[in-house]
Amino acid sequence: MTTQAWDAYWADPTTTNSFAFDYTETEGPYGTLNQFWLDVFAAFKDSDIVVDLAAGNGALATLFTQSRTELNCAAWVNIDSATAKPDKLHDKITFAQQNIEQLELADASVDHFVSMYGFEYSDITKSFSQIVRCLKPHGRFAIFMHHPDAIITKQSKVSITAFNQVLKDPFWQTIHTCERLSFPELKNRLLQNLNLHLQSVATEGQDDIKLIGQNIFYLLQSNNNVGWCVAQLQKLRQGILLQVERLTQQIAAAETASMLTQKIVLDNQVAWQITTLDFQGSTLGYCFTGSKN
Ligand SMILES: C[S@@+](CC[C@H](N)C(=O)[O-])C[C@H]1O[C@@H](n2cnc3c(N)ncnc32)[C@H](O)[C@@H]1O
Incomplete structure (x- = not known):
């Protein structure tokens, strides 16, 4: 375990x-x-x-x-x-x-x-x-x-799909390579990427992408050092991975309960x-x- x-x-x-x-x-x-x-x-x-x-x-x-x-x-x-x-x-x-x-x-x-x-x-x-x-x-x-038909379970499935879309994106998988960008370039790339995901995710999953966006805005506002921002973005990606793991456990738990x-x-x-x-x-x-x- x-x-x-x-x-x-x-x-x-x-x-x-x-x-x-x-x-x-x-x-x-x-x-x-x-x-x-x-x-x-x-x-x-x-x-x-x-x-x-x-x-x-x-x-x-x-x-x-x-x-x-x-x-x-x-x-x-x-x-x-x-x-x-x-x-x-x-x-x-x-x-x-x-x-x-x-x-x-x-x-x-x-x-x-x-x-x-x-x-x-x-x-x-x-x-x-x-x-x-x-x-x-x-x-x-x-x-x-948990119950398989509960709203919380259904919402978790939507969130997993939205988060996985971001996690599988090559931009996020190679986020460490953004260290060579200038701060404005990094900011632009992130905004473009967020927009892309907002447009392609199902309507129910948009709030999850917006949540990631809020975290990104917050960290870009805190510090304009590119090395620091990239390290924080890597942590953010790790956090999303763990969230997917917890939500996956939650859905399995609802099945177990049933x-x-x-x-x-x-x-x-x-x-x-x-x-x-x-x-x-x-x-x-x-x-x-x-x-x-
Ligand atoms: C969704 S959280 C619920 C926590 C708390 N009951 C609450 O309502 O806030 C599920 C919890 O189950 C714990 N857990 C899962 N498997 C466990 C196990 N075999 N033994 C003890 N705790 C376990 C996890 O560590 C996690 O804290």
């Missing part, structure tokens, strides 16, 4: 699409999602041990702390395989870097497992057997997962249900909830 794409994502302080921000919304699709989680949190008891699987930067813990003055749990552990560095939210909330397919937790030690767009990124056959092993009798799990009942052992050790959470007729994702008998 490679964690490089997520290591880079959580390490970047300029990451703006952190899910944590959206989780605090009270209206729209994220408001619906928040309500799902607030209902889950309401069932916690003060003595409970809560574990967030594939927690990233701790978006769920952020929502939990922001939604109450007293934390109704004994401990909340964020677990992720990437080197995420969540802000210190509360003494009860800690972070552990682990693969959720091989949890370093004692048998029957957890009251609640939660996971938000995370569990389904792993080998769920292994991760679910870890959940069953580590849950206390009557312990519960609430797992919210095959959940074929992939995991749902025997009489657990009571469970799978539903979808919808907003205005559109699916946001799968809710996989249950308890250990």
Whole structure:
């Protein structure tokens, strides 16, 4: 399992699409999602041990702390395989870097497992057997997962096509050779290239090309040293490659979630249900909830 794409994502302080921000919304699709989680949190008891699987930067813990003055749990552990560095939210909330397919937790030690767009990124056959092993009798799990028909999944497919168009462009593959250009020449070549991609990409993918354009404008405005700009453009290309990797993982995760009942052992050790959470007729994702008998 490679964690490089997520290591880079959580390490970047300029990451703006952190899910944590959206989780605090009270209206729209994220408001619906928040309500799902607030209902889950309401069932916690003060003595409970809560574990967030594939927690990233701790978006769920952020929502939990922001939604109450007293934390109704004994401990909340964020677990992720990437080197995420969540802000210190509360003494009860800690972070552990682990693969959720091989949890370093004692048998029957957890009251609640939660996971938000995370569990389904792993080998769920292994991760679910870890959940069953580590849950206390009557312990519960609430797992919210990507769905192949969700807007977020469809948008990711569009973005991958747009980003790949740029990544495969010979101009971007040989961007290092632009070091010999003058600054105005470099600027012109970049603008021509962006226009070309804007015109040839499908309408739905234009926002992704514009996002790349914004990054380019920002770096051209910061410094007119060609060597520096080319180094930054190479970094930008690397960042787009990693974004494609994450989006590809996300689409695979949605497929995994859609095959959940074929992939995991749902025997009489657990009571469970799978539903979808919808907003205005559109699916946001799968809710996989249950308890250990
Ligand atoms: C889409 S992010 C979601 C993070 C967080 N739950 C959120 O909502 O912001 C998916 C996360 O799953 C983590 N992940 C993927 N496979 C994993 C595994 N086998 N064990 C632990 N974490 C994993 C990645 O490192 C990444 O941080």
